[in-house]
Amino acid sequence: MLLPVKWLKDYIKTQKSSRELADGLTLSGSHVESIISLNPGIENVVVGKILSLEDHPNADKLIICKVDVGAEKLIIVTGAKNLKTGDYIPVAKVGAKLPGKEIGLTDFRGVDSYGMLCSLKELGFTDSVIPKEFKDGIYIFDKEYELGLDIKDVLGLNDQVIEFEITPNRPDCLSIIGMARETAATFGYKLEEPSIKIETEVDDIYDYANGIEIQTDNCIRYYSRVIKDVKIGKSPLWMQQRLMEAGVRPISNIVDVTNFVMLEYGEPLHAFDLDNLQGKKIIVRQAIKGEKLTTLDGEERILDPKDIIIADVNNPIGLAGVMGGLHSEITDETKTVLLEGANFNSRNIRMTSKKFSLRTEASTRFEKGIDPNLGEIAVERVCQLIEQIGAGRIVKNHIDVYNKKAQPKHITLRPERANMILGVEISIEDMLKSLNNLGLKSSFDGKLIHTKVPTYRLDIDIEADLIEEVGRLYGFHNIESRPLLGALTRGEKPYKIVLEDRVKTILQGLGLNEVMTYSFISPKAYDKINLSETDSLRKYIKLINPLGEDYSSMRTTLVPNMLDLLARNFNRGIESMYAFEIGNTFIPKSLPITELPDENKKLCLGIFGETDFYEIKDIVENCLYRLGMDIIQYEREENNPTFHPGRTARLFYKGEDVGIIGEIHPLVMENYDIKTRVYIAELDFGKIVGFTNLEIKYTPLPKYPAMTRDIAVVVKEEVMVGDIEKIILKHGSEILENVRLFDIYRGNQLQEGLKSVAYSITYRSHERTLTDDEVNEVQDNIIKDLETSIGAKLRSF
């Protein structure tokens, strides 16, 4: 919302600077985005008059102008084609400053030019507000001005515009008067609204129009008047300036007046060329499916029954609340005008505007909601201005279809409640003053404040809304802060989050970097990790309206994202990366989903560089050990297509599958274009939470000496050390303290297909010193079992 400060001052009297106004309004709730200065740095540009025009002797496209700028007469060479003798134009003299350039004496093919004639663009106006006739040429003033006058005074370039971000609950502030009302309330000024009066009225509206017929509930009101003997022309400069400052392009006097009043009151208006309406009648109805309408922008729109249209007896003539139709547009030939000040269901306007991607000044206002009582005021104001600028004669009477008149709401406010909620002590007098300044007529009956809420305040329904009004005019910045009182409460985190934090700290200590990836992934990711067609991970939840295929499925595994980011890093030349993510996977209870899915938290680790399977296994084991999970069981996983069949393990804790660790399958690596080995672990964080035990119990330090025995056995290559360890542990009884694998040997001292595995086993009792005999007995049992169960042979050193 653009608020030209000079326009604002039509309705309030203030000496405050734009900055002061902006700061005050910001603190009372109108958020200022910026203060725009209309002067882009122009200096020494004055009003001039063209005395004569001559062709340049040496150039076809140049003209030599003699220009009177009051104090002197200048020769200026220009390429413009829209000039004639006697025109008043902006002249940049030698030494003048324009946005981005300075004017000097210039030689144009042998003729010295003492300045430059300016277009509006050169004076800093944006294309979107420049009137079409001045789009390419020099700007020509509408009338005579004193020669030599500073252009900034004539074009109002010393003014400033404040740009606001208006919250959706305050559509009434999308107008100059709305903002003037806010300004008045903020600073305690008196708001002076225009007094609307039409001097002369002729004939009767029914002499020209055959009535208004509303066939849809979505049109709340239609207020209409007729103007005859219309003389289409330019609107006065002051009006054009206001429009341009507020970001609207001047078009013609009638259209400009409707736009002016729309900006002034916030009510979008429309003017139809009444002579082009078949049957001279307005019908408001829902469109018929497939009906067509060419809108003012020249686009043919195909309508459907959700669109509200304005029609004559045969055809649609306007897209209600969004844009008028081309056929009934005001043209230079227009003689009779029908004015519309209507009100429509905001939802329909929003849908239509959205469907056609057509956001106009009208639609942005209607879709937020407008006071239906404004229609009448605005149309009357248009009539007044048309009469004032002599653009037509006002026809007597109006047609108003308005079945359910909007009435002011009555709300009560408890002053002590307001003070309690705001945490302040505002006097009842001050509350009344704030409310009344906002136009909320309020009085106090000794107990309650009774407020009559005008119909333009669509946002005020309950007491809390009035408390907000009182609070914001008091100023939230003036509320003194106070600590929370009441019972002391203990802050806490649920165990699951505590554990998550703990895991992050542990993994950080183990050298892994935390990463974060999107919850949605491409469905192609499941192909990229080579999942079979029937894999349960393919039962994923789809978004109805994803941003694109890459963001369309809710992930059921973290692995694809991990591979993606590792690949990205690898291909950026990163030599080694250790990463982990804790994040949700989304598992539907059924598909398509009818209730919220399970959100299963997963922990995913991914590493590449100078590393191997054993390092990631080590990291996982270390991490779980610190969470109180000591003995993890591993089973070979040969059937997961994402992973290398010979280098992948499934993890079990207390018999429960808690995840997978392994090297990524070479085929998957090809899909991700990573030319190094990658190791990934994905663990079910939810299950891990259930197994963790953060409680630590101290074990006394040993009092008796330990006995260490080394043992080396030769076994077949396919025997896993885990099986050997299981046997050792089985016989170790309570005196076995530690088993440490210290060597695996393959080589010429052994037959092909055999390996030697060496352990150092530590025995210790907490009650006594062990004897050789009892240790030997355990050792013998271990060896016997190894021999019989897995065909191991004791290796002599």
Added chain:
Amino acid sequence: MREKLQELRELAINSINNVIELTELENLRVKYLGKKGELTQVLKGMGKLSEEERPVIGQVANEIRVEIEEAMNKVKENLKNKTLTEKLTKEKIDITVTNRVKKLGHRHPLLATIEELEDLFISMGFKVLPGPEIENVKNNFDDLNSPDNHPSRDLSDTFYITEDILLRTHTSPVQIRAMKEYGAPLRMVSAGRTFRFDDVDDTHSPMFHQIEGLVVDEKISMANLKYTLDVFIKELFGKDMKTRYRPHHFPFTEPSAEVDVTCLSCRGEGCPVCNYTGWSMELLGCGMVHPQVLENCGIDSEKYTGFAFGMGVDRITMVKYGLKDIRLLFDNDNRFLEQF
């Protein structure tokens, strides 16, 4: 006898002082002081001496023995020192070489910020609560008093899975869940992923993060809200930070405010980052819980009042570390991650 002893002494001391290896010293010890050593031999011959001479020579012999022992100890000490010095010199290394084998990992800056924020609120007596990323329309919009024609409900703003199930657009539904589960009084915060239909650019991401807080109790006021948020902002950004509360609009709070915080780049002086206003704009949204929202959750809005606040953690992280591009947070470039 006396002369013989003196001779022995000279000889012994001389050879001891010439020793350059510890083993040689041991040989000398045996040679002079051992059981069959020369000094011992001399002493054995003392029986031939007269009664008067015996104690005198004995004393001399003992003195010489002590003298030899001392000389030997001294040489031994010197030799040990010399060996140690040699060893230490030989073991000298280039201490400017850096060859780190194990590196500590790094926390993701945004997730670390969330943890920091949660811990801060825990210290103020807030309960941290989790909430699902996939929500129903009721928790995400309806019970938060969002008008049913509000544009934020559109397919062009919110990701939907079914008509009733969506990706939460803010962390506020956790407030609804918490109020329904725990009732009043309540102090909670919740942080997590949120989703909106925004194409990826410097400052937008379809997935982003919020942290949300709620206090419900008897006589909770806007003054309490200001106190709590001021403490939080000073803790997070520094004691000299100022806040500015501007009236704003949210459907679920009334009154509502936006909070600006002293610009972190210029600390309020005015700079290009803050558009010369001195303020980092719109860092937080907050307000007094709308009575209808309390009622929707079964809390008596006459007896209890509350305040709520929420903020974008991505934005806060970016402001805190001076990041200009939100995409860095989701790109996971190792060189980026290792800066935190």
